[in-house]
Amino acid sequence: MRLSRLFFTTLRDDPADADMASHRLLVRAGYVRQLGSGIYSLLPLGFRVQQRIEQVIREELDAIGGQEMEMPVVHPADLWRQSGRYDKIGPEMARFKDRGERDMVLAMTHEEVVADLVRDIVNSYRQLPIIVYHFQTKFRDEPRARGGLIRVREFVMKDSYSVDADEAGLDRSYQLHYEAYRRIFERLGLATVAVGSDVGIMGGSGAHEFMVVNPHGEDTLVLCPSGDYAANQQVARVAVPPPTGEEPLAAEEVATPGTETIATLAAFLDVPASRTAKAAFFVTGDGRLVTAVVRGDFEVNETKLSNAAKAVGGLRPATAEEIRAAGMEPGYGSPVGAHDTLVVLDALAAASPNLVGGANRPGFHLRNLNAPRDFSPDLTVDIANARAGDPCPECGAPVTLAQGIEVGNIFKLGTDFTRALGATYLAEDGSRHHPVMGSYGIGLGRNMACIVEAHHDEKGIVWPASVAPYPAHLVAIGANRDPAVAEAAEGLYKRVTDSGVEILYDDRDESPGVKFTDAELLGMPMIVTVSPRSLAAGGAEVTDRASGDRSVRPLAEVEAELAGG
RNA sequence: CGGGGCGUGGCGCAGCCUGGUAGCGCGCCUGCUUUGGGAGCAGGAGGCCGCCGGUUCGAAUCCGGCCGCCCCGACCA
Structure with a gap:
């Protein structure tokens, strides 16, 4: 394909709306x-x-x-x-x-x-x-x-x-x-x-x-x-470690004013977030309230929750009114005493005894919350969102x-x-x-x-040979003032093309700089330069786009390689 | 759909705040020179300033509405 005929244009500047x-x-x-x-x-x-x-x-x-x-x-x-x-x-x-x-x-x-x-x-x-x-x-x-x-x-x-x-x-x-x-x-x-x-x-x-x-x-x-x-x-999946053997303690209500988030609650009581229980409330597409409980240091994974709850039409966050209607208090909520809601308890939270959870009363939490003693989950499954550093569910090494x-x-x-x-x-x-x-x-x-994304450098694309639009990019330099170049490049192009192999051929009347820059931008795996200089050195200069390696080789040899596919 | 940004010649941008009839670089066309890393000189073409409406003697510029594009989020075989 002759570049002088190809329906395309290269741009010197990056398009303004392209990020990647x-x-x-x-x-x-x-x-x-x-x-x-x-x-x-x-x-x-x-x-x-x-x-x-x-x-x-x-x-x-x-x-x-x-x-x-x-x-x-x-x-x-x-x-x-x-x-x-x-x-x-x-x-x-x-x-x-x-x-x-x-x-x-x-x-x-x-x-x-x-x-x-x-x-x-x-x-x-x-x-x-x-x-x-x-x-x-x-x-x-x-x-x-x-x-x-x-x-x-x-x-x-x-x-x-x-x-x-x-x-x-x-x-x-x-x-x-x-x-x-x-x-x-x-x-x-x-x-x-x-x-x-x-x-x-x-x-x-x-x-x-x-x-x-x-x-x-x-x-x-x-x-x-x-x-x-x-x-x-x-x-x-989020791995559940073996039980610690920690005994369940008696639940007790504790005043925790102004602690509507796990962060403020943990700070107020001076306990790690991992010793708290977080309740999150959703409504399914068909109108069921779902109460999800995970350990305070995790987020609810909505996909896993949605699958576990067989939520028709997906999940949306519940409103404060919907939560209160089920007997729970936003910011201080837990399934304790709740009704008319599907309670889904995370497996890791279930394996973590004596958590601090909501008392369903503004300004109060419960210490030593334990299921199923204090509330009955309808489902106990893995609904926590995996975090960096969590143990691999297969081998225990920290995941990334x-x-x-x-x-x-x-x-x-x-x-x-x-x-x-x-x-x-x-x-x-x-x-x-x-x-x-x-x-x-x-x-x-x-x-x-x-x-x-995987195959480019600062100059342009570097196509793998398997998908490159053409295997090679032939560049003629100085063809319009040196008949020998024109003849060598045209001949090479014609014979390779006649052999059934299509290559790109830059026959444009452009300066060498433009041609080299475009060749690198376009990214064919092999760039073949024919110029007065290359002819004097014995043939065509062949550049490997990926490595940048160059060598001058006899025209017949280059032609044979290209024609051979 | 929420938040942010942008829309001016093919591409990238300035001008807008403070209204006075559009400019720069690249590209394009013609000629001459140049020729191994985005050439030089000279001449030239090309713009409904996203669209509609308003304010004004006068709108790229101010105001309102709409459309489009990008990014973040929501969403998503």
Whole structure:
């Protein structure tokens, strides 16, 4: 591709609205342009990178038996009503009516379509298992786009779906994807950590997210330094140490004026926050009051609480009136004497005797609070939010926290969708079952951005060879005043191109400085310079973009290497 | 949705406070010179100052409303 013809432009200045390196560089180097908030065009260079990422994914999914297909972007709303998600999903799903006044949606994902196809096509266990996938545009009306290509509203995603006869089959398909994802991200040059994650609106029995550690990441990861444990903080377990053997003491009320926070309470009584109990109050989407009790030195993890309480429609903080209506006092609250509320006690708090907790009377707390003696929890489960330095739930070493960007995810869906859509198959013994599904996603643009995050320097992008839009960038210097340069560069370009290998060729009438700067900004793995100087030295100067190593090599040798792919 | 910031030529910005009819750098076009690290000289093109309304003799500038974009938070396969 001749740069003189390429539809692109480089920018000398950073765009004002770009914060992240990937955003800055992809715009400056002419790979992408923004059209609206969270909506981007891929220019020819960016599109080629996306295609190369796509090809890596395609190869690895084909290798585990995946079959590529394509499913529609626009779905009838009825399909989503059948799965129950039409009402479950909020305004992030775009909805519209077609000319016949029929409700339609822009698909955020394709579980429904796969389940619908399975319903039509699969009759027998002999047809299973199946892995299908496609690369398709998604539109999700995110509340806030951010970080350039990191969180956008319209994007191309690879989504694959496994359909198996039973849970054991799902486990195999899930494991196949897990391993394929490892290989994919390895080939893309992304260092990922697979973390256990929340299943969210998908339901299902298990999920992992493949995360790239990055300070701009939107998720917080809990990582064991020895690699024994990695989880999204949303679901990260908090270890419960063995009982101390401390005997429960008699509860006693103590006046604690003006201590509505754990910090003021601990200071007033001169006890560590870890010897207090914190009550937090929420209301579920269907109007139930949930009282969560964690140790005072922890925060409530709302995801874990919401899952434990099976909160329909999520949780919102309760109002003071709602708390008082259940017999509790904001700022001095505990489940002692409470009524009409689901009490969820954190496992660590349950294992911590003699805490200071609210007396449900303004200005008073209770010393030596102990469950179930002083109140009866409906549930005793882990609902505390993991902190840096907490012991790893596997090995006990202190965990660290890091921010991460989710570059891929895998979900065990189970039979929710096939059940809802009424897809069944006949087993060997003639019994009828719902196929078991899994779903697996990778966002292409986000991966492109993460690759740039991981592979750039102060001069520009440094593409890994696996995804570079072109393997090499040929720069002709002084071609318009030295016919030998023009002839050598044109000849090299023509013969390499004729061999079937496309490279970038800077044939523009620009100064050497501009050409070198652009070549480094654009980031092809190899920069080949042909100039009077290089010819005098015996050929073309070859620069490795990543290492900066340079050498002058005979034209024929460079040509052979490029043509050889 | 809450908080903050920003909207002036393709890009980056100044001008706004204190109203008087728009400027700088880069880029772009033409010519000459230059040619291994974002060249020089000369000439030139290009702006509904986000939109609507108001105040005023006069608005990029002051006032009101709206729209858009970015960041933090809320939210989130």
